Amino acid sequence: MPSLTLTFLGTGTSQGVPMIGCSCEICKSLDPRDQRTRTSVLVSTEKENILIDTTPDLRFQCLREEVNHVHAVLFTHPHTDHIMGFDDLRRFSELHDAELPIYAAPMTMAKIQEAFRFVFEESRPWKGYLRIKPYLIEGSFSLGDLEITPVPLAHGKMTTLGFVFTRNKQKLLAYYTDCQEVSLEALAHASGTQVLVLDALRDKPHPTHLNFSSAIEAAQMIKPKKTFFTHCCHEVSHATKEKELPADMFLAYDQLKVSLDY
Ligand SMILES: [Zn+2]
Ligand SMILES: [Zn+2]
Ligand SMILES: [Zn+2]
Numbered sequence: 001m002p003s004l005t006l007t008f009l010g011t012g013t014s015q016g017v018p019m020i021g022c023s024c025e026i027c028k029s030l031d032p033r034d035q036r037t038r039t040s041v042l043v044s045t046e047k048e049n050i051l052i053d054t055t056p057d058l059r060f061q062c063l064r065e066e067v068n069h070v071h072a073v074l075f076t077h078p079h080t081d082h083i084m085g086f087d088d089l090r091r092f093s094e095l096h097d098a099e100l101p102i103y104a105a106p107m108t109m110a111k112i113q114e115a116f117r118f119v120f121e122e123s124r125p126w127k128g129y130l131r132i133k134p135y136l137i138e139g140s141f142s143l144g145d146l147e148i149t150p151v152p153l154a155h156g157k158m159t160t161l162g163f164v165f166t167r168n169k170q171k172l173l174a175y176y177t178d179c180q181e182v183s184l185e186a187l188a189h190a191s192g193t194q195v196l197v198l199d200a201l202r203d204k205p206h207p208t209h210l211n212f213s214s215a216i217e218a219a220q221m222i223k224p225k226k227t228f229f230t231h232c233c234h235e236v237s238h239a240t241k242e243k244e245l246p247a248d249m250f251l252a253y254d255q256l257k258v259s260l261d262y
Helices: 060-064 086-096 106-115 184-191 212-222 239-246
Strands: 003-011 041-043 049-052 073-074 099-106 132-134 141-143 148-153 160-168 168-176 197-198 226-230 249-251 259-260
Touching: 003 060, 003 099, 003 168, 041 060, 041 184, 060 086, 086 099, 099 106, 106 132, 132 226, 148 168, 160 212, 168 184, 184 212, 212 226, 239 249
Parallel strands: 049 073, 073 099, 099 132, 168 197, 197 226, 226 249
Antiparallel strands: 003 041, 003 259, 041 049, 141 148, 148 160, 160 168
16 A cells, blocks of 8 residues: 655744754753754655755755655745755755755745755756755645645735645645645645644744634644644643644644655
């Protein structure tokens, strides 16, 4: 039976956990699940590794998880905690000796081009330094045997793209990070998925991120088999929070792997 594996490369908010210069209980915690690099996942099938976002921790995450091949990269939005490891993609284009396909909404692609101008300039003296093939996301697209539907999510002044992965009309995974709400349209797109990954920054409300109570409410409407919360800040203790969550809802942590048969 074919399977899909979801690897949590990072599960922390923009500054990571522990935070520089913080001596709070969570930042000093010895529980490795409280050590969160910046939020990203790898979606693997037998044939392909699809990376979602390139965090400033990308190199460390790939070495730690022994990710030696990436066949495509999807971007959710251009906040620095999701794009700043972009330059480290060059190792994957070198290993494949091919252009690496990257997928992003037009606004996100423009911001990546602005931040990494040297990669995109035609006249660059180091042409070939990072070989990428940009694709603008303007609707559903396919990678291997997976159909990927982009889902706009409100995130302050930004729009994040969530991604719903489907095979043979069976929804396998909905990945919704960095959002302050899940709209009716986004609920409908994710409804019936096997696995849901959802932003949950902390307990207190936040203007641009879901907190735990709003994330749990959204998950209860989507009704996946399993929900994993991610993008947590240093106010969240893994051991404490996991005891408070409803059945079939879990706190993700770096290095967690979830396998799905389909
Ligand atoms: Zn983020
Ligand atoms: Zn702290
Ligand atoms: Zn963000």
